[in-house]
Amino acid sequence: MKLSPKPGFTKPSGPVALIIMDGVGQAPDTAWNAVTQSRTPFLDKLMSGEGPDGATALFTELDASGKSVGLPTMGDMGNSEVGHNALGAGRVFDQGAKLVNKAFSSGDFKSDVWKWLMEPLTDGATLHLLGLYSDGNVHAHVNHVFQLIDGAIDDGAKRIRVHVLADGRDVSERSALDYFGPLEKRLEAIRESGVDVRVASGGGRMVCTMDRYEADWGMVERGWAAHCLGDTENIQTFSSSVDAVQGFYKDEKMTDQYFPPFVVVDDNGDAVGPIQDNDSVLFWNFRGDRAIEISTAFEAEEGEFTHFDRKRVPKVRYAGMMQYDGDAGIPKRFLVSSPQIERTVAEYVVKNGMKRFSVSETQKYGHVTYFYNGNRAAKFDENMEKYTCVPSYKQREQTRPWMKAAEISDEIVKDLDEFKPDLMVVNYANGDMVGHTGHMIAARMAMECVDLCLARVIPEIISRGGVVVLTADHGNCDIMAECGKDGNPKPGSQPEGWRAKVSHTKQQVPCVVTGNGIENYELNESARWGDDPDCKAAGIANLGATVLNLLGLEEPSDFLPSILKAKA
Ligand SMILES: O=C(O)[C@@H](CO)OP(=O)(O)O
Ligand SMILES: [Mn+2]
Numbered sequence: 001m002k003l004s005p006k007p008g009f010t011k012p013s014g015p016v017a018l019i020i021m022d023g024v025g026q027a028p029d030t031a032w033n034a035v036t037q038s039r040t041p042f043l044d045k046l047m048s049g050e051g052p053d054g055a056t057a058l059f060t061e062l063d064a065s066g067k068s069v070g071l072p073t074m075g076d077m078g079n080s081e082v083g084h085n086a087l088g089a090g091r092v093f094d095q096g097a098k099l100v101n102k103a104f105s106s107g108d109f110k111s112d113v114w115k116w117l118m119e120p121l122t123d124g125a126t127l128h129l130l131g132l133y134s135d136g137n138v139h140a141h142v143n144h145v146f147q148l149i150d151g152a153i154d155d156g157a158k159r160i161r162v163h164v165l166a167d168g169r170d171v172s173e174r175s176a177l178d179y180f181g182p183l184e185k186r187l188e189a190i191r192e193s194g195v196d197v198r199v200a201s202g203g204g205r206m207v208c209t210m211d212r213y214e215a216d217w218g219m220v221e222r223g224w225a226a227h228c229l230g231d232t233e234n235i236q237t238f239s240s241s242v243d244a245v246q247g248f249y250k251d252e253k254m255t256d257q258y259f260p261p262f263v264v265v266d267d268n269g270d271a272v273g274p275i276q277d278n279d280s281v282l283f284w285n286f287r288g289d290r291a292i293e294i295s296t297a298f299e300a301e302e303g304e305f306t307h308f309d310r311k312r313v314p315k316v317r318y319a320g321m322m323q324y325d326g327d328a329g330i331p332k333r334f335l336v337s338s339p340q341i342e343r344t345v346a347e348y349v350v351k352n353g354m355k356r357f358s359v360s361e362t363q364k365y366g367h368v369t370y371f372y373n374g375n376r377a378a379k380f381d382e383n384m385e386k387y388t389c390v391p392s393y394k395q396r397e398q399t400r401p402w403m404k405a406a407e408i409s410d411e412i413v414k415d416l417d418e419f420k421p422d423l424m425v426v427n428y429a430n431g432d433m434v435g436h437t438g439h440m441i442a443a444r445m446a447m448e449c450v451d452l453c454l455a456r457v458i459p460e461i462i463s464r465g466g467v468v469v470l471t472a473d474h475g476n477c478d479i480m481a482e483c484g485k486d487g488n489p490k491p492g493s494q495p496e497g498w499r500a501k502v503s504h505t506k507q508q509v510p511c512v513v514t515g516n517g518i519e520n521y522e523l524n525e526s527a528r529w530g531d532d533p534d535c536k537a538a539g540i541a542n543l544g545a546t547v548l549n550l551l552g553l554e555e556p557s558d559f560l561p562s563i564l565k566a567k568a
């Protein structure tokens with residue numbers, strides 16, 4: 001994996017730092033753009049081509065959504081998984097959303113694992129389908145659920161229970177009825193054809209089941225109690241998922257991602273679908289980070305699981321839509337193979353004798369390690385790499401929009417002198433995590449806080465002889481209001497009078513390159529992320545070659561071209 005020197009590029013004496021402002025896109029300057037509406041003097045200067053202490057800054061805008069990051073259509077917003085995969089791979093790989101679509105259209109999802117799941121069903125066992133129920137297409141898609149239900153019925157399933165996590169984060173924040181309503185109707189129609197299929201439990205994705213990076217196992221415990229135990233003593237009960245949503249909406253401030261867990265009960269008050277011995281369970285999310293813990297809860301043997309008291313552990317056949325952690329082999333069985341991302345920037349860096357450092361806080365830790373490494377948690381070389389995780393606050397981000405940006409900055413400054421990395425990969429979570437709350441004031445503060453931290457760390461990096469590539473993985477806080485066809489915000493309950501938009505955006509993302517030696521380079525205006533007719537610009541995947549070039553290395557021949565070229 002040795003790379004030759006890149007003609008015209010010289011490795012700086014300090015590190016090449018890839019700094020990712022999560023969820024910070026380039027959108028028009030409106031009252032609902034937290035990026036432009038916040039006071040960010042340092043960032044503004046960088047984007048106008050002025051680096052700190054007279055350094056040159058090159059500024060451009062990159063694609064970070066749709067096909068540029070391996071998603072099915074240009075209408076798909078980017079997300080952290082595909083964004084960090086692209087940044088780390090330097091190439092565009094077909095991602096989970098696309099691979100699962102392909103498996104359904106070819107019929108390949110009916111694999112040996114599928115048959116194994118179906119086997120007990122002809123003897124009266126129940127098939128439980130569980131996952132995020134929306135068309136956000138970041139973690140999951142409703143279409144996949146119907147294909148699973150139809151496929152299972154074709155293969156003889158007589159009793160199916162569906163456990164639904166409300167989204168309100170990749171889609172409108174109070175849209176659960178738009179999803180659960182049609183679902184209940186469709187299941188009713190299937191029941192008329194003689195198959196016993198019902199929604200059995202659920203909850204909000206940020207309260208139940210979908211924790212990530214072990215930030216809060218309590219979420220998984222609440223989900224387990226609802227889906228698996230059907231615990232009607234401790235959890236609110238309803239007659240259907242629609243009934244549950246209507247109940248929760250009595251609180252006008254309640255939004256879908258924060259629904260408490262719920263259990264659906266019959267006329268006698270008994271849970272309609274607790275999970276029992278011999279049942280089969282399929283988790284339908286395709287994205288890994290928020291699916292690993294619940295999968296562990298289902299698969300770990302008694303005595304091996306210490307995160308919470310599972311109380312009852314049914315002996316089930318469990319599978320995921322995909323494998324969520326390839327290193328740890330979680331889950332053991334899955335329907336569709338994950339993208340095989342090999343030879344990432346990080347691996348090349350380490351195998352070319354350079355040191356690599358990654359740092360973020362809990363909520364984004366796996367992004368700069370696992371996702372950046374091409375879905376691999378383990379280090380390529382223990383001695384050459386250092387990964388630092390600052391524990392995130394457990395409270396909601398609107399109450400602490402500064403998050404752990406200052407502490408991440410402390411780690412950067414410390415390791416500039418201690419670990420002395422050649423490549424540094426940093427993620428500031430604020431723009432994204434606060435953007436997801438829909439709170440404009442908090443999102444502005446999040447951006448100002450990121451600016452303050454950049455104004456501190458970037459001069460430090462440059463004064464150690466380094467170079468900075470500052471960018472984002474996708475947009476989010478650049479559009480904080482849901483707008484109608486006329487381009488103006490829809491009325492809603494935010495203090496500004498609009499309806500919050502809490503999901504990512506499809507906007508391009510900013511990219512600034514500044515620091516030592518940049519005056520020798522210029523933007524490579526012909527760089528593109530592909531030859532697709534929809535491709536009109538470079539994308540974040542082009543930054544793989546860019547980072548290698550800045551380290552003085554020639555990019556591998558299958559990498560997308562760098563956004564930089566040496567001046568003639
Ligand atoms: O919170 C998450 O899981 C996603 C949105 O669904 O955000 P990101 O891709 O930025 O991690
Ligand atoms: Mn992100």
Ligand SMILES: [Mn+2]
Nearest residue numbers: 023432433436
């Ligand atoms: Mn996000």
